Amino acid sequence: MTVDPGDIAEVAGIRATSPLRTVSDVVLLVDRYPAVSVLDSALNRRRIDPAQLMVIPSLIRGRRGAVAARAYLSEADGRAQSPLETRSRLRCVDGRVPPDTLQLEVRDDDGYLLGVGDLGWRGPRVIAEADGRDAHAAPEAVFADRRRQNRLVNAGWTILRFTWQDTLHPAYIPHTVRQAIAAAQRR
Known part of the structure; x- marks a missing residue:
């Protein structure tokens, strides 16, 4: 496979493929969860924009993995702020309890x-x-999370907290969400 000169960018003095080209290549090589995580991250960090998602099918046409990769494009959502959020969302989608917003x-x-x-x-x-270790482990973050959770609970919201380990069990997150929704509907 040849790389078009327009797909080359310089990052910190190092030649690399452009973000669009890199994302297009990566989604061909990995499974659904990491592929959607890469797409979400690229959108969230504004390395690519939503219009560029429409270009990816033409960049991957005829390449191994293109059929699966095209399906991943429809699941991308730039509001996800971490791979853990993406994995948690996909577990909910797979468990037929998709969130209505991020x-x-x-x-x-x-x-x-x-x-x-x-x-x-x-x-x-x-x-x-989706509580990642890096973002939520520092004492200041723990205290801020608790204060925010208390405000939300006092306003009538149920708060569930999931970790990376939870995403490794396909049924756990959707089951827990379903139980919380059922409990809320009984109130």
Whole structure:
């Protein structure tokens, strides 16, 4: 496979393929979860824009893995802020309990922002947080997470917290979300 000169960029003095070319190549080589994570990350970090997703099928046409990779494109969502959020969302999608939104802003009656949830189910007022070790392990982050969770719970929301380990068990996250939704509907 040859690389078009237009697909070459310089990053910190090192020649590399452009973000669009890199993403297009990677989604051909990996399974669904890492492929969608790469797409989500590239969109979230604005390395590619949503319009460029439409170009990827032409870049991968006829290459091994292209059929599967085209399916991954429809699952990309730049609102996911980490691979853990992507994996948690895909577990919910696979478990037939997809969130109706990502990065759900919850405000009080005065418009004060109580918190932002990674995955949200607005009707039953359920939020799932994908707690990565790096972002949530520092003491300051733990305290901030607790304060935010208390504000959301006091506003009538159920908060679920998931880790990377939880994503390794396909049924765990959707089962837990389903239980929380059912409990919320009984109230």
